[in-house]
Amino acid sequence: MLPASWPCPLPDGQASKEFALCRDTSRQRRLLIVPALFDEGNKLRRFTVEVMRRLDAAGIDTFLPDLPGCNESVRPLHEQTPAIWIESMAAAARHFGATHVLAIRGGSLFAPRFLPVVHYAPVKGAAILRQMLRARVLASRESGNEENRDTLVEQAMAHGITLAGYPLGAEFFRNFDVLTPAPEADVIDQTEIGGSGLWLRAEPDENPAQAECLATILTRRIRQ
Amino acid sequence: MPDQTDLLLRRILTDVLGLKPGQADTFDADTGLFGHLPELDSMAVAGLLTELEDRLDIIIEDDEIEGEMLETYGGLRSFVEAKRGS
Numbered sequence: 001m002l003p004a005s006w007p008c009p010l011p012d013g014q015a016s017k018e019f020a021l022c023r024d025t026s027r028q029r030r031l032l033i034v035p036a037l038f039d040e041g042n043k044l045r046r047f048t049v050e051v052m053r054r055l056d057a058a059g060i061d062t063f064l065p066d067l068p069g070c071n072e073s074v075r076p077l078h079e080q081t082p083a084i085w086i087e088s089m090a091a092a093a094r095h096f097g098a099t100h101v102l103a104i105r106g107g108s109l110f111a112p113r114f115l116p117v118v119h120y121a122p123v124k125g126a127a128i129l130r131q132m133l134r135a136r137v138l139a140s141r142e143s144g145n146e147e148n149r150d151t152l153v154e155q156a157m158a159h160g161i162t163l164a165g166y167p168l169g170a171e172f173f174r175n176f177d178v179l180t181p182a183p184e185a186d187v188i189d190q191t192e193i194g195g196s197g198l199w200l201r202a203e204p205d206e207n208p209a210q211a212e213c214l215a216t217i218l219t220r221r222i223r224q
Numbered sequence: 225m226p227d228q229t230d231l232l233l234r235r236i237l238t239d240v241l242g243l244k245p246g247q248a249d250t251f252d253a254d255t256g257l258f259g260h261l262p263e264l265d266s267m268a269v270a271g272l273l274t275e276l277e278d279r280l281d282i283i284i285e286d287d288e289i290e291g292e293m294l295e296t297y298g299g300l301r302s303f304v305e306a307k308r309g310s
Contacts, residue, residue: 039267127274135270137286142266149286164267196239200275202261202268205242 019072020065032098034107054215065092078167108181122181132163253298
């Protein structure tokens with residue numbers, strides 16, 4: 001597994017370098033992985049890499065790019081928009097010559113649609129924001145500061161908002177809230193994996209059996 | 225007949241806290257949750273409440289969330305039972 005960089009398009013037509021974790025031995029099947037978002041991305045990072053290791057053993061190359069503004073990216077998160085993220089993942093798919101896409105949880109909202117796509121436990125943008133807003137209300141209350149969800153949404157729509165430590169721009173918030181995973185995607189539900197999803201955990205965790213199961217299902221489906 | 229709400233609640237806590245199978249069976253009404261378990265921060269509590277809503281088919285309003293209901297297992301169970309009307 002090696003780090004690589006790839007040219008990510010900027011809104012002004014230029015490109016910036018973004019990071020990706022890759023296992024590339026020029027094999028025929030090349031899987032782009034769109035990671036889970038925000039807090040879920042942290043909780044599922046190790047699991048995602050464990051799945052990549054197993055796919056490598058099954059003869060599949062994998063590419064796990066950063067979304068601009070996330071992970072190792074030096075671009076400011078508050079300047080990102082859903083359109084930028086969609087375009088960036090399409091650019092990553094083209095750069096790495098991906099033949100298939102796996103999108104995890106909220107990553108499903110940004111998966112390139114011009115390749116065969118598998119969604120693992122996809123989730124709507126509104127559901128992600130709802131939980132992050134709730135965490136903000138709870139954290140504020142704990143520190144003795146009452147905040148109201150409706151007011152926060154108004155504020156977010158107009159000026160952007162920081163939720164769970166992630167500064168989201170107004171345009172991001174407005175356009176992310178209405179995103180839904182592509183209905184035509186091939187979905188792997190958590191019930192097929194067994195156990196509960198690792199994104200539910202209060203702390204990042206690992207589960208070799210779940211990683212094995214997801215890799216096995218993917219290997220079968222990507223072969224088709 | 226086993227209490228469905230109690231069973232589901234223990235299962236959800238097992239998933240969120242990453243407990244070993246059966247570990248949640250030892251929870252009693254006084255077992256401390258929020259404020260007692262360092263991993264149960266605001267983001268984790270938000271996740272827990274969302275999961276409760278999804279699996280128990282209830283809606284929890286923000287202004288219903290009080291320290292007391294999250295402090296102990298018994299407090300959370302009472303809240304959920306009232307929500308489910310059981």
